[in-house]
Amino acid sequence: MTKEQVQLSWGYPSGKSVITSNIGTVETWVYSNYNTVSFVNGKVIVIIT
Numbered sequence: 001m002t003k004e005q006v007q008l009s010w011g012y013p014s015g016k017s018v019i020t021s022n023i024g025t026v027e028t029w030v031y032s033n034y035n036t037v038s039f040v041n042g043k044v045i046v047i048i049t
Contacts, residue, residue, distance in 0.1 A: 001044045006037055010037070016029050024040045024041045026038060035048065
C-alpha cells in the first residue's frame with residue numbers, strides 16, 4: 001500500500017517520524033490506538049497492531 005492508501009483507510013496518524021537508512025527513507029506513522037505503519041520509499045513494509 002502507499003501512504004495515500006493507508007491514510008484513506010486508517011486516517012491521519014497521531015505522530016510521524018522519518019529516518020534515512022541504507023535501505024532508503026523510512027517513515028513511521030503512529031496512531032492513537034498504538035497501531036504503527038512503516039514505509040520505505042512510500043510503500044508499506046510493516047504494520048504493527
